[in-house]
Amino acid sequence: xxxxxxxxxxxxxxxxxxxxxxxxxxxxxxxxxxxxxxxxxxxxxxxxxxxxxxxxxxxxxxxxxxxxxxxxxxxxxxxxxxxxxxxxxxxxxxxxxxxxxxxxxxxxxxxxxxxxxxxxxxxxxxxxxxxxxxxxxxxxxxxxxxxxxxxxxxxxxxxxxxxxxxxxxxxxxxxxxxxxxxxxxxxxxxxxxxxxxxxxxxxxxxxxxxxxxxxxxxxxxxxxxxxxxxxxxxxxxxxxxxxxxxxxxxxxxxxxxxxxxxxxxxxxxxxxxxxxxxxxxxxxxxxxxxxxxxxxxxxxxxxxxxxxxxxxxxxxxxxxxxxxxxxxxxxxxxxxxxxxxxxxxxxxxxxxxxxxxxxxxxxxxxxxxxxx
Amino acid sequence: xxxxxxxxxxxxxxxxxxxxxxxxxxxxxxxxxxxxxxxxxxxxxxxxxxxxxxxxxxxxxxxxxxxxxxxxxxxxxxxxxxxxxxxxxxxxxxxxxxxxxxxxxxxxxxxxxxxxxxxxxxxxxxx
Numbered sequence: 001x002x003x004x005x006x007x008x009x010x011x012x013x014x015x016x017x018x019x020x021x022x023x024x025x026x027x028x029x030x031x032x033x034x035x036x037x038x039x040x041x042x043x044x045x046x047x048x049x050x051x052x053x054x055x056x057x058x059x060x061x062x063x064x065x066x067x068x069x070x071x072x073x074x075x076x077x078x079x080x081x082x083x084x085x086x087x088x089x090x091x092x093x094x095x096x097x098x099x100x101x102x103x104x105x106x107x108x109x110x111x112x113x114x115x116x117x118x119x120x121x122x123x124x125x126x127x128x129x130x131x132x133x134x135x136x137x138x139x140x141x142x143x144x145x146x147x148x149x150x151x152x153x154x155x156x157x158x159x160x161x162x163x164x165x166x167x168x169x170x171x172x173x174x175x176x177x178x179x180x181x182x183x184x185x186x187x188x189x190x191x192x193x194x195x196x197x198x199x200x201x202x203x204x205x206x207x208x209x210x211x212x213x214x215x216x217x218x219x220x221x222x223x224x225x226x227x228x229x230x231x232x233x234x235x236x237x238x239x240x241x242x243x244x245x246x247x248x249x250x251x252x253x254x255x256x257x258x259x260x261x262x263x264x265x266x267x268x269x270x271x272x273x274x275x276x277x278x279x280x281x282x283x284x285x286x287x288x289x290x291x292x293x294x295x296x297x298x299x300x301x302x303x304x305x306x307x308x309x310x311x312x313x314x315x316x317x318x319x320x321x322x323x324x325x326x327x328x329x330x331x332x333x334x335x336x337x338x339x340x341x342x343x344x345x346x347x348x349x350x351x352x353x354x355x356x357x358x359x360x361x362x363x364x365x366x367x368x369x370x371x372x
Numbered sequence: 373x374x375x376x377x378x379x380x381x382x383x384x385x386x387x388x389x390x391x392x393x394x395x396x397x398x399x400x401x402x403x404x405x406x407x408x409x410x411x412x413x414x415x416x417x418x419x420x421x422x423x424x425x426x427x428x429x430x431x432x433x434x435x436x437x438x439x440x441x442x443x444x445x446x447x448x449x450x451x452x453x454x455x456x457x458x459x460x461x462x463x464x465x466x467x468x469x470x471x472x473x474x475x476x477x478x479x480x481x482x483x484x485x486x487x488x489x490x491x492x493x494x495x496x497x498x499x
């Protein structure tokens with residue numbers, strides 16, 4: 001039971017969370033809902049119906065101007081010049097030494113207009129890194145994080161609940177696409193993105209509209225099983241979906257290749273980008289470790305930081321990055337960095353759980369894939 | 373928050389109910405609520421020893437793992453085997469079906485070292 005830091009920032013929906021009986025916790029410098037009715041209930045609701053998330057802690061950084069695309073291509077590992085207007089891609093910002101500063105979603109709203117969404121805890125750092133990297137390009141950066149609210153509706157029924165409340169054609173909005181329009185009575189950017197492994201939408205809003213949008217969505221979806229969902233369920237949902245979390249799977253000590261995200265790094269793109277030389281050297285040297293999925297085959301739950309061993313070996317060879325009891329599978333699942341030689345699916349390893357060793361099988365990610 | 377009058381409490385949120393020289397041990401409603409959905413409990417076997425203040429097991433919710441601390445010293449005479457398959461009993465009935473251990477106390481006067489309901493209520497800030 002830790003004491004709360006006195007300076008946590010609050011989202012515009014904070015009073016709603018309190019009224020809904022949420023347990024609030026500090027996360028990335030923000031006071032955020034961990035859970036409302038309970039993590040397992042909320043998790044199942046998102047898998048079976050829909051959940052409503054307040055993600056207003058996330059960062060929103062606008063990059064605009066005739067040189068915005070080229071500037072971002074020089075700043076990030078991906079190639080936003082190849083992004084069609086109205087589409088998005090998953091990206092990363094690397095340090096000169098190749099370490100990962102943050103993972104991001106990059107949305108293209110116009111030929112000269114991009115929205116970059118970093119993690120809450122990294123938003124300021126990303127803005128600080130981006131600004132000098134964009135110098136020399138005809139591009140302007142505007143950190144709109146403080147003036148933007150973000151509400152996500154996720155789950156198989158999300159589209160049906162949102163569709164009558166928006167003039168955006170959701171059926172035509174592809175996965176990783178974004179459109180401007182009206183949603184639940186407010187001007188919004190509606191994106192078909194998420195972090196749960198389900199279909200769903202993220203609504204970027206003005207902070208003054210957040211409460212009304214939240215209330216209208218909850219009221220519209222209640223009969224279909226829409227519930228407010230907190231960061232606890234968001235974490236178990238993303239873990240089942242095999243999605244990495246910055247600070248757990250991603251950080252300065254792992255390359256994108258080691259994290260299994262080789263596809264993100266566009267070595268073939270024209271021009272230099274920050275981290276290129278180091279990442280090329282890392283690619284040529286080969287990975288030192290690999291991120292794998294683990295399913296525990298004995299009693300116990302692997303948690304962040306627990307050691308991973310080769311069967312019967314005393315010294316640890318790797319570390320669990322995230323772990324939980326999967327509400328969907330009813331089994332303990334984890335992600336871990338292990339030596340390349342021990343990363344093939346089917347390899348039996350052991351996780352040190354307190355005083356005991358629990359057998360764990362390397363499995364391919366994700367643990368959960370939504371039914372087609 | 374439910375804090376029964378007839379139990380004794382540790383600062384780590386375990387409770388103990390004494391019946392002659394045997395005590396039943398569990399965690400409080402407050403602790404269960406703070407942990408959230410409990411999904412795993414690791415308990416010692418019947419016949420093993422409990423040492424006051426020492427870790428005797430672990431409890432895990434979806435979100436986190438916590439140690440369990442022995443309120444008293446003694447011999448474990450029974451373990452709630454139901455918790456293996458249905459650890460959520462600790463959430464739904466922390467003072468009843470969610471019990472963890474029964475222990476034969478080395479010294480029933482050890483109870484005096486534990487908090488009463490009023491003191492525990494004050495500790496958790498409950499009315």
